[in-house]
Amino acid sequence: MSLLSGKAVVITGSGQGLGRAFAHHAAAQGAAVVVNDVDADLAHEVAGEIRALGGRAVPHGGSVADAGQAAGLIDQCVAEFGALDGLVNNAGVNYRADPWDDDAVRMREVVEVNVLGPLYCGTAAAKVMRDQGGGVIVNVGSGSMIGQRRAAAYSASKGAVASMTASWAADLTAHGIRVNAVAPVAWTRMAQHDPNVVQTPQHSPDRVAPLVTYLLSDLSAGLTGQILRFRGDILCVLRQTAIKDPVLEREAWTVEDIAEAIDGDLRAALEPPPPARWK
Incomplete structure (x- = not known):
């Protein structure tokens, strides 16, 4: 039996890049997938690819930054497949600018898609998963959460993703719902302007997909509140924010x-x- 047989999952932003790789891998492992993308044509294309390979998938064209559309995405999974076993909050946007050149409109877009999107989808999913007795949420974060030059809005948004992961994990464990995050390094359309990511075989989105499938599967039962950093050839756990000694x-x-x-x-x-002489 495949790792995700009988499970129904929603993957946001899965019309291309990492999301597309996650959707294909989950479907290949037996999951029924709702392929979401703000570009409906891309969502239909990926869902068609999965069905052509013998998998089960339906498209959803809509923005996770809209609370109504996010709730409708979750409802569609239940209507189509009878359950919601997993949610992958992958949809995101990014741009780079010096602090003095940050654009108010683009900063707002980053926050709406990267922060409100996961919040809207996650809260809608939590209601369904609580009522059915369990489920899995996987948030897609970033190493930028610790601060990346020329990317203050994006870094802040991914810091928020880390915080919501920890908060949800604490709230939802008693309801059988696990919440973890991945912080991948991958060559995607979003990463093309990031000098820290280069196009190499290790940075293929396909290399990251097994990590998300693992978190969606029963192999990771009991694991919650974690942020896993993954590059395709390197896997590690990111440290959580905490008080440091001495106090x-x-x-x-x-x-x-x-x-x-x-x-x-x-x-x-x-x-x-700090430097040796900093005062």
């Missing part, structure tokens, strides 16, 4: 006390480390 305590803190602590006991905990 200093005083009854009252003056400005001078704070300066002494930062330059002294807390200095080794600073990331990135």
